[in-house]
Amino acid sequence: MDIVTINAIFIGFSFTSLSLLLGLGLDSGKTKIIEDLERIDELEQIFRSIYKGFFSGFVSIVCALLNVFNVFAGFAGNFVSDFITAMQITFLITTMFCFLRSAIDVKDILSRLRRTIRKKTPSPSTSETMEIDKTKTMSPEERLRS
Numbered sequence: 001m002d003i004v005t006i007n008a009i010f011i012g013f014s015f016t017s018l019s020l021l022l023g024l025g026l027d028s029g030k031t032k033i034i035e036d037l038e039r040i041d042e043l044e045q046i047f048r049s050i051y052k053g054f055f056s057g058f059v060s061i062v063c064a065l066l067n068v069f070n071v072f073a074g075f076a077g078n079f080v081s082d083f084i085t086a087m088q089i090t091f092l093i094t095t096m097f098c099f100l101r102s103a104i105d106v107k108d109i110l111s112r113l114r115r116t117i118r119k120k121t122p123s124p125s126t127s128e129t130m131e132i133d134k135t136k137t138m139s140p141e142e143r144l145r146s
Contacts, residue, residue, distance in 0.1 A: 003064045003092055010099045011057040014050050017102045021046065024113065033112050046105040053098030056091040063088035 021043070024034050037043040063084045066072065072080040 003088055004061050007057040007060050007064070007092060007095055010095050011054060014053045014057075014099050014102060017099075017106045018047075018050050020106055021109070024109065033109065033116055037109065042105075046102060046109075049098050049105065050102045053095050053102065056094040056098060060088050060091035060095060063091065 034043070037046075066084050067081060067088065070081075072084065
């Protein structure tokens with residue numbers, strides 16, 4: 001049953017990656033990054049990787065449950081049970097690789113997004129920075145007076 005738990009964790013993290021991408025897509029008015037990724041078909045590759053992870057995790061969970069409930073016990077010796085265990089582990093590894101790939105892709109998208117936002121956002125001038133530093137050293141009463 002540990003494999004079911006591991007798969008559930010990776011599937012949950014994959015759903016989180018998917019929701020981050022969907023959230024960025026809904027808020028794409030601020031930046032052109034999502035539109036650019038969609039145009040060069042990179043976003044489709046990321047979605048495919050996430051969906052492959054979902055499918056692999058689901059198949060691995062089904063195989064694990066078949067083994068837990070001994071569905072094929074006594075059928076053709078232990079061959080079927082061993083085969084299902086091998087499938088379970090293979091699909092678990094596939095789920096892990098798909099999650100890793102999607103996590104790296106989401107990290108790259110967020111890095112691009114942050115660089116774009118930094119380019120658009122003017123940096124504060126030194127006088128604004130000094131003003132901010134003054135308020136940090138003020139007492140609450142001094143802040144109210146100013």
